[in-house]
Amino acid sequence: MAGGPRRQYNNPIIRWIEYRLPIVSTMEATLGRDMPTPRNLNYWWSMGMILTVALAIQILTGIFLAMHYVPTAEGAFDSVERIMRDVNNGWMIRYMHANGASLFFAAVYIHIMRGLYYGSYKAPRELLWILGVLLLFIMMATAFIGYVLPWGQMSFWGATVITNLFSAIPLIGETLTTWIWGGFAVDNPTLNRFFSLHYLLPFVIAGITVLHIWALHVHGPSNPLGISPKGKHDTLPYHPYYTTKYLTVFGITLIIFAFFVFYEPLYLNHPDSFKPADPLSTPSHIVPEWYFLPFYAILRAIPDKLGGVIMFIASVAILFLVPFLDTSKVRSARFRPIYKQFYWIFIADVLLLGWCGSQPAGGIALLLARLGTVYYFAHFLLVMPLVGWFEKPRAIPEGISKPVIPKERAGFTAETSPEAAE
Ligand code: HEM
Incomplete structure (x- = not known):
């Protein structure tokens, strides 16, 4: 049988389809019906x-x-x-x-x-x-x-x-x-x-x-700690x-x-x-719709029409490069004290640009849009690579289910913790 062993299905209709076109098992293999999911995913x-x-x-x-x-x-x-x-x-x-x-x-x-x-x-x-x-x-x-x-x-x-x-x-x-x-x-x-x-x-x-x-589904979702699950105790079935x-x-x-x-x-x-x-x-x-306002502010911040167009496109396209601009070995900002601060400044900058985009182009709004545009690109081109190099990250927990707090202070060891007892 081509494509390796297939799953056996109880439902006769699915069995009938599978025998002729193994679509259900292929979807399950690629989309992972029983995909183990890190146990610490938050609402985000x-x-x-x-x-x-x-x-x-x-x-x-x-x-x-x-x-x-x-x-x-x-x-x-x-x-x-x-x-x-x-x-x-x-x-x-x-x-x-x-x-x-x-x-x-x-x-x-x-x-x-x-x-x-x-x-x-x-x-x-x-x-x-x-x-x-x-x-x-x-x-x-x-x-x-x-x-x-x-x-x-x-x-x-x-x-x-x-x-x-x-x-x-x-x-x-x-x-x-x-x-x-x-x-x-x-x-x-x-x-x-x-x-x-x-x-x-x-x-x-x-x-x-x-x-x-x-x-x-190839590598599964990441998680707020940014560390890979190390075994069954670190994961849960997605459903329920x-x-x-x-x-x-x-x-x-x-x-x-x-x-x-x-x-x-x-x-x-x-x-x-x-x-x-x-x-x-x-x-x-x-004015465009609210969701275009920060980009619209960048477009108008540049005094030259062609320059504005280039920056407008670049403001979205720069996201393509993010995986290569961030030089930090640590994934989650939870353990990156300096990047975390810059992250929030960046969010404030995008909101500011959004406000500038909603205002007529001139006066203080235009000035702020220009400063905001410079910071927007600096965040990706300077902050991301440099902070990754120079920042000293905080200690990373050994595993998703292991507490980060030192054993002495926590009052229990990872083995005797309530989680380990589950
Ligand atoms: C039509 C738009 C999109 C759809 C329907 C979509 C759908 C999804 C779904 C269902 C997941 C898994 C659940 C979750 O992590 O929330 C996911 C994860 C992810 N998406 Fe999207 N997405 C979209 C746009 C985007 C965009 C614009 C980006 C980035 C620029 C993005 C980056 C990611 C990443 C990196 C993950 C993995 C997150 C992790 O596991 O840490 N997605 N997406």
Whole structure:
């Protein structure tokens, strides 16, 4: 039999399928049905699950929206209004989709911050991380083009500002922009191709997510201590321990999501989105969605258009290099007293950039955006390599189940500890 011994299944339907196409056993072998999971995962390890749920929500609600949406410059705005007023539960589907994008980004940012704090990107999980950054890039592209589809003022002008950036590329810039637009301005062909791509890209995200989770299952998840499990006493089966633990996060997330969908659906929206696109009237202040604000601040912080575009792309692309920029041998920031401080300064810097991105470009906001941009890149290019070299990490516990506190002070030895007695 090709592919080694297969598992025996009691369910006759699965047995029938397995004999002809060993899909269930292959999935179990790669996705690890009984994968032993470190016993000390905290709640920050639940975001991957929330992301998967968010992707499912976006795809499902998106499919139903697409049934009623009209992807033409004449029909788009009205078709969205029709979804809101005439389609059964259309308002709910649309609000779920719009707020679902925010949920998706909130979860992905927490997921990335978790990775940066606990050094999840370190060997042997570099490729897992790189696939994650690729997911982030595609998520951003998908969200950006999705925002254009309702064809309101913000859609139109957001698309105009961002697509115009390509024209800064030397030699090919103008031609490339015309090619993206499908004409000489953002217009019907642009909207049409954006719709086509907006439908396609979530499935690309789903495909890369499978690779991401596959890579995760090769070496298993890392954990808050950043040390590998040393045996059975360091691990737990994922189910029922983590399924139940993370069910609470799932519940709380759904409550927050429902609050936004049913009580504050437009909280994150912009009033100009209620005006149909008008190429002859530019809104006084063009702002992107909240999840793009730090990157938007970096884009505008650079006085030169091409320079801004490069830094804008570099601000996300630099994440690809993180596994190679961090020189520390220690994975988790728990044992890295200096990196830990820099980590929080970095978070504050990103929040500051976010605020700057929401303000008109000028005055103090512009100055802070410039300083924030310098610090943003310095964190990756200077802090990560240098702190890794010079920092003296704290003592690392021998194993996940062994207490770190010295035996004398703890009052019990690792062998007589309550954990060892389990
Ligand atoms: C569509 C977006 C994404 C989905 C659906 C997704 C899904 C998941 C899932 C299910 C896990 C395992 C559970 C967990 O650790 O939370 C995971 C782990 C991980 N993800 Fe993602 N992810 C996404 C984006 C990203 C991004 C943008 C990054 C980094 C830039 C990233 C980096 C990682 C890393 C390093 C781990 C392993 C963490 C560890 O074990 O310490 N992921 N992801």
